Amino acid sequence: MSTDLRRARPVALVLGVLAVILAVTAPGFFSRAQLAPFLAGTAPVLVVACGMAVLMVTREVDVSVGSQFALCSVLLGLLLGEGCPPALGIPAAVAAGALLGAVNGALAAGLRLPGLVVTLGTLAIGREALRWAREGRFVQDLPPSVQWLGLGQSLGQWALALAALAVATAVSLGLQGLMAGRWVHAAGSDPAAAATVGVPVRRVTFGAFTLLGALTGLAAALNVARFTDVDPKTGAGLEMQVIAAALIGGVSIEGGRGGILGVSLGVLLLAALSPALVFLGIPPEWERVLQGAIVLASVAGGTRRAPGRPTP
Amino acid sequence: MSCAAGCKPADAPAASADGTRDKAGGPTIALMPKSKGNGYFVAAKRGAEDAASELGVKLLFDGPTEPDPARQNEIVETWITRGVDAIAVACENREAVSSSLRKARARGIKVVTYDADALPDARDFFVNQATPEGIGNALVDEAARLLGGRGRYAVITGSLTAGNMIEWQKAIERRNADRHPGLQRIALRPCDDLKDRAFAETTAILNAHPDVGLIMAICSPAVPGAAEAVKQAGKAGKVRVIGLGLPGENRRYLHEGVTDTVILWKVKDLGYLAVQAAHACLEGRLRAGATRHDGGRLGEVRVADGQILLGEPFLFTRANVDQFDF
Numbered sequence: 001m002s003t004d005l006r007r008a009r010p011v012a013l014v015l016g017v018l019a020v021i022l023a024v025t026a027p028g029f030f031s032r033a034q035l036a037p038f039l040a041g042t043a044p045v046l047v048v049a050c051g052m053a054v055l056m057v058t059r060e061v062d063v064s065v066g067s068q069f070a071l072c073s074v075l076l077g078l079l080l081g082e083g084c085p086p087a088l089g090i091p092a093a094v095a096a097g098a099l100l101g102a103v104n105g106a107l108a109a110g111l112r113l114p115g116l117v118v119t120l121g122t123l124a125i126g127r128e129a130l131r132w133a134r135e136g137r138f139v140q141d142l143p144p145s146v147q148w149l150g151l152g153q154s155l156g157q158w159a160l161a162l163a164a165l166a167v168a169t170a171v172s173l174g175l176q177g178l179m180a181g182r183w184v185h186a187a188g189s190d191p192a193a194a195a196t197v198g199v200p201v202r203r204v205t206f207g208a209f210t211l212l213g214a215l216t217g218l219a220a221a222l223n224v225a226r227f228t229d230v231d232p233k234t235g236a237g238l239e240m241q242v243i244a245a246a247l248i249g250g251v252s253i254e255g256g257r258g259g260i261l262g263v264s265l266g267v268l269l270l271a272a273l274s275p276a277l278v279f280l281g282i283p284p285e286w287e288r289v290l291q292g293a294i295v296l297a298s299v300a301g302g303t304r305r306a307p308g309r310p311t312p
Numbered sequence: 313m314s315c316a317a318g319c320k321p322a323d324a325p326a327a328s329a330d331g332t333r334d335k336a337g338g339p340t341i342a343l344m345p346k347s348k349g350n351g352y353f354v355a356a357k358r359g360a361e362d363a364a365s366e367l368g369v370k371l372l373f374d375g376p377t378e379p380d381p382a383r384q385n386e387i388v389e390t391w392i393t394r395g396v397d398a399i400a401v402a403c404e405n406r407e408a409v410s411s412s413l414r415k416a417r418a419r420g421i422k423v424v425t426y427d428a429d430a431l432p433d434a435r436d437f438f439v440n441q442a443t444p445e446g447i448g449n450a451l452v453d454e455a456a457r458l459l460g461g462r463g464r465y466a467v468i469t470g471s472l473t474a475g476n477m478i479e480w481q482k483a484i485e486r487r488n489a490d491r492h493p494g495l496q497r498i499a500l501r502p503c504d505d506l507k508d509r510a511f512a513e514t515t516a517i518l519n520a521h522p523d524v525g526l527i528m529a530i531c532s533p534a535v536p537g538a539a540e541a542v543k544q545a546g547k548a549g550k551v552r553v554i555g556l557g558l559p560g561e562n563r564r565y566l567h568e569g570v571t572d573t574v575i576l577w578k579v580k581d582l583g584y585l586a587v588q589a590a591h592a593c594l595e596g597r598l599r600a601g602a603t604r605h606d607g608g609r610l611g612e613v614r615v616a617d618g619q620i621l622l623g624e625p626f627l628f629t630r631a632n633v634d635q636f637d638f
Binding site for chain 2: 026028029031033034037038041131132135136137138140141153223227228229231233234236237274275278279284285
């Protein structure tokens, strides 16, 4: 836990500075009316980011999560529209996500193809499939009972945030405490050495892709629950958001290290940027610039610390 | 799938080779959407059919199943071979389809574009559904009407860089300054053409600017996104929502009184006018340099710079939205 805390320190610092600026100049940011929808909307991103962090620790990456997210959202929307109860629809979305993740995992681990290349392909295929199937049409008028998981808006908003927090906690504990978590770290730090001590490296990679897919399916369900329509373009750009959050949160692009606490703060920081600019009255052109600067600063900070690590 | 060398009509008039420029029942006009199944173009086709039966024209309708410039070229080539008299195309890509349209014109086929233009030398006329001024004026006038001439509004745009969005934003600013000085735009936010992002942006605007009176969403997914945010904030009716979008995506919000007005053109009339224009070109009633065109049941419409103007945008409201199915 202590290394997790140490890695999270820089992002916590930046997030803290932003929070202080907002608290002084725009306290409305912390009103319930802003915070509840903000956290509910950030919950799905956090769930995907947890899966992405695990995958990145194995030294892989998946840029197709945006189209997985959209495919699962549309599937769930169509199921719910046909009268399927959420108790069946949500597991179906998770299963569909796991399947999409498993396809990526099989191609990357099974055929030993770089995950970046594989998922660039599946990203495009997923988006084109949706465009062909929906031609931009929303899945409309989901039954109102589906919204907020049937809990009503104010309770539902907190339920989504808590669900994401529970996922983050579980992934964090698993990554640190379980055998599988140690395998993930070992596979990412030095795959050859890990294999010699009996870590099933390719199975670990396959499993991490599949877990990310399943979490993306779950995230899609949490997002669908906020609305009554599904936009088939939903999740466009999600991959960059979660990869950037992972990097900011201290996950190494070279694999082997990373913790969920930092990633969670990274998700919050990136998600808060856009509404913060609205509250601070800063023109929107600055958003991408600031995002880029934050990612660069955190990656630079990470590599600066790297030589301090004992070299193998 | 491809119509490469094999079916390319060389220099010989291949049209007469297969013997059928069917003159029997009047001219043949071929209409192409960006994509066939899209409800927007299905509505346009219905208008085109009306015009065809009024004029005694044989109407062909074909297009890609999904937006695909290469497929549009193939279909134009097929139509050239078949020897149709006029072609009306909604171009998926301005440059891509222009070469085959030029070829069609070289064979004496009249070409009009509608909804989205080709390069000007590749067609006789463009049936333009709305100018930036038309859109900007309609949006700002409607905002002024709803706010009683005085108040603050925020604009949600699709992107800060897309050419058409920038033109609309400028037209909005001009109309605001010229006619409605009591209106003040307090924020402009991009939503990347995503409904969910439009929701988040609108939520932040509502909380950061409690005095905002109206949200103006100028890309189609942003209109329902903004409406949902206003609704969830419990501000339906207090903060007005208007925008440029499809009536079908906003039907529920219009009926619930969250969204007041959705602005678009009558797509059916666009298809109708495209066929009317193609027919007028064939008959020589419409030539380069014209300033007026007899738009059939639409009456006389303006023509300027090779563009036939459909006219003012149409305002979809709770009262009329159910008459439209796209």
